[in-house]
Amino acid sequence: MSDALVIIDIQNDYFPGGAMELVGAQEAAGAAAGLLSRFRQAGLPVVHVRHESTRPGSTFFLPGTEGAQIHPLLAPQPGEAVVLKHYPNSFRETNLLEILRGFSATRLTFCGMMTHMCIDTGVRAAFDLGFACRLAGDACATRDLAFGGRSVAAADVQTAYLAALGAVFAQVAPASELILP
Numbered sequence: 001m002s003d004a005l006v007i008i009d010i011q012n013d014y015f016p017g018g019a020m021e022l023v024g025a026q027e028a029a030g031a032a033a034g035l036l037s038r039f040r041q042a043g044l045p046v047v048h049v050r051h052e053s054t055r056p057g058s059t060f061f062l063p064g065t066e067g068a069q070i071h072p073l074l075a076p077q078p079g080e081a082v083v084l085k086h087y088p089n090s091f092r093e094t095n096l097l098e099i100l101r102g103f104s105a106t107r108l109t110f111c112g113m114m115t116h117m118c119i120d121t122g123v124r125a126a127f128d129l130g131f132a133c134r135l136a137g138d139a140c141a142t143r144d145l146a147f148g149g150r151s152v153a154a155a156d157v158q159t160a161y162l163a164a165l166g167a168v169f170a171q172v173a174p175a176s177e178l179i180l181p
Helices: 025-041 096-102 115-128 154-168
Strands: 003-008 046-051 081-085 107-113 132-141 145-147 150-152 171-173
Touching: 003 025, 003 096, 003 115, 025 046, 025 107, 025 132, 046 096, 046 115, 081 096, 107 115, 115 132, 115 154, 132 154, 150 154, 154 171
Parallel strands: 003 046, 003 107, 046 081, 107 132, 132 171
Antiparallel strands: 145 150
């Protein structure tokens, strides 16, 4: 089995002072940085995914802004792939699949931001494309949501999405428990 790490949207706008601060972003980034270090030490491929919003009226990840840049804690090193996306799904209208096939990757480990949106769609798409998927649940962050006059705390959003992804689409575990070959 050939492994690759996919880091989705760990960008400045999700951190304190950013345009779309997430609950637990700093802690999630720390866990993701540890996972990134392990992949680098093992000489395994890493792909950074960075979102730029091109939708009219967007308020974060605006092109050319500091908020749209990858957080320094997870800055790409020379030779690591960086994929630019404009939709929640990291595979939609990007070269991510081509890059992963170029690595002969069969198992993907995911971490990143906006568990309920970009992590969810990315993991499900990878599963549908035939990859074995793992998700570092503590290396992801989300935010409070509201619907129908009800509020859902970020911790509950996180739990619900990790539970759903873990039921079928991915092995969900803390970053420290995701063993490399």
